Every structure is written in structure tokens, then in C-alpha cells.
Amino acid sequence: MKPRVLIVEDEAALVAMIRYNLEKEGYRCDEATDGNEAMMKVAEERPDLVLLDWMLPQLSGLEVCRQLRRNPATRNVPIIMLTARGEESDRVRGLDAGADDYISKPFSPSELTARIRAVLRRIRPALTEELLVSGDITMDLAAHRVTRSGREVRLGPTEFRLLRYFMEHPGRVLSRDQLLDAVWGRDVYVEQRTVDVHIRRLRKALNSREDKDLIRTVRSAGYALESAA
Template sequence: MQDTSHILIAEDEIGQAEILKYNLEDAGFRVSVANDGETATQMIEDEKPDLLVLDWMMPEMSGIKLMRWLRARDESKGLPVIMLTARGEEDDRLRGFEVGVDDFVVKPYLPSELVARINAVMRRSRPDLQQSLLTYADIVMDLESKKVTRAGKIIKLGPTEFRLLKVFLSRPGKVFSRNQLLDLAWGHDVYVEDRTVDVAIRRLRMALNMHGLPDLFRTVRSEGYAIDAAES
């Protein structure tokens, strides 16, 4: 996750590996690359990464064989693994899950999709981070440092916009009415007009979308607002 977690990429196509490395570093991760299975095993032993992005087909040692090696060792049996594959067949996915793969991403894929999958797997494998980080799509909110990133880029928010975003990230997809947002982000004892919510939402949208990224907010007429990547 965007806490400088260390990601190891095991991918034999050098061009693909470099593109992936660039995008993950841009998202805030520390990244190493191995271009074959044997090198990957050595780097896992030496560097102890936080997560492995593993290609299914590699020379010398296939992704499945490397998975069996990982899960047979006490030192690496808990390492989270996302497997990259051009294979979309259900049998291949089942085979991967049987040997301990945590998730699959089928080529071709969007970098933002992989970042979201990495964040999800890391949350499951590192519950200690759940209390301090809220994530959705490519947005990460660090509640301890009060920092927000989107696609690895720092987003500058005022206190009101930060509180609003925290509300939305706590329940992605839920439509919040203006009154609910007033209570949750401003407080029950503060008098604020409804239109103030609309202004704050507009500022929040502008801040999150300033790098040309898609708008993740959904406006429901006469109802309120939701953060919903499916609608972007």
C-alpha cells in the first residue's frame, strides 16, 4: 500500500516488467524486479518483500512451481501473491488458488486495477494497517499522518474536505444525504446550510480530479452523493 511497502515483480518480459515497475513506483511503492523464477526465489530470501506480483509463465521456474516453493517454506508461506496471467480459464484460476495465490489479474490490465488489487490483498494480509488507512479504488487516506494520495500523487485537502472524504471512504457506494453529511462531517451542533455541502463536494471533486483522473463521485438527484468507481 502507499506506505512504501516493498513489491517484488517476477516477470520475464523485460518491457512489461519495466512498465509495471514505473506504475507501481508512481503509486508510491518500493519495487524490485526479477526476470526469472530462480532470481525471484533469491530476492525473496534476501529482500523479504511485502507482496509478490508473479507472472504465470516464466523460464526455468514457472509461477506455479514458484508458488509451491513459497508455500512450503515457513519464511515465505504467508507472503501475499498476485498472479499475472493471460489465461482466463476457470481451471487455471482454480489451480492457482489451490497452490496459494491470493488474487489474479488477467492481462491486459489497467495499472490502476492492479494497484487496487494490491491494496486489497495487503489490507487482508496486514490487518494492522486497517485502522490507519482507508482505501478505495486508487485513493488512500492515512488517518495518522492526515495525508491523502490518489494514484500515488499527494492530494491537498482542507479539514472539511478531509472529513467529507473520510465519510465517503468509510462506506463506498452508499448514497449520503446532505443532512447525513452535515452531521458526520460538520457535527450535530454546528449550523451549516445545505448548499455548503454542495460547495465542499465541488472542492473535493476538483482536488481529487486535478490530475485528469476520472471523477469517482456520483450525484443522485434529490438524494445526495456517493463515491462509486463503477459510475466513473
């Protein structure tokens, strides 16, 4: 499952171009047109990466970057700043505010996607690797194969996507709504209890008699994947 990218940009044509090229590469995209909306979107669902324009209405991109870095819940979210400012002093200000990378406009779609891959590979390697590992569970994305302590785990397509999302967000409590959006998609109507059914199937497949149950139920909040250690 590709990372979710929040595009924060007030130029509609540029947003459309970025979104088209990222979705073509398999990324999931959301968008905001000003700084306040960006903060609201991040609070609703933390993205895997933020593409952040410097010059924004209401709240500047620089201030959005600072606020995200000050918040413990978002301080590790990768941020790439997009701006027409090309001076070295401006790049330094952006990086000092907490940006992980900086792209000057105009830029090519191939440069943008390469920068995104590089930042994610450096900061969130689990999102770009072909092999995901969490405790004694290993997921080979290329071979579509899961093992636990060397034992092959047979999963259906939905359980595979569910486990992948858990492994990309280890230890994080994920609500049923988050799991529905990530695994089933926002355009598909599925009841929340469907998540519980597939969680039970996933648990049954992962756990033999001697295995610890790694999927923790958090009452009124959701589920989290714990480390076998």
C-alpha cells in the same frame, strides 16, 4: 512507508509499466525475470507482496508459488499471479497453489493497484492503515503523531520512519542493512553505526522511567520491536 513489491515477470516492457505505476503510487519495487532469481530475491529480503507471472523461464510461477507457501518463512507473503491464462481451471490451479489473487493479462494499472490494495488490506492491514498500533504505542500516519500509553512521543523524521518500519514488521528481527535500505534508501550511503545512533534516540523518546524498553537488540543480527504485553 509503502510496501515493497517484488515483480516477477520476464517481459521487460510489462515490468517497466508495472514498476512505473507502482512507484508513482509510492510502492518500493524490486524485480526478477525468472523463477530461480525470484526465489533468490525473496531469500535476500522478504517482500511485502509478490506479483508473479505464471509462465517464467527455468522455474514456473506456479512452482515458485508452491515453494513460497511450503517455506515457513514465506508462507504468509501475499502473492498475486499475473498470466495470459484466462480459463477457470487455470485460475483454480493458481489459487490452489497458494496465490491470494489472480489477474489476467492485459490489465490496467488502476486495476492492478486496486487489487494490490485489496490483498494487502485483507492480509497485511498494518501496511494500508492510517493508524498503526503495537502494544501501547499508536502511530497516526496522517497526523504524523506518536503516543505511548496516551503520552505524546516527540520524534525526529528519521526516528519516525524507523519506528514506522518496526511497527509494520512487529516482532521480526531486522538487520542494520534492512533498516538502512528501508529508512535511508538504497541510493544513500550511510554507515551501519548510524542505525545504532538513531535506535538510541528512538529508545530515549519512547521510554520514560516506568516504561519497558520495547526495542530488543539481537546480537549479530539487528533489532526487533516487541509487544508491550
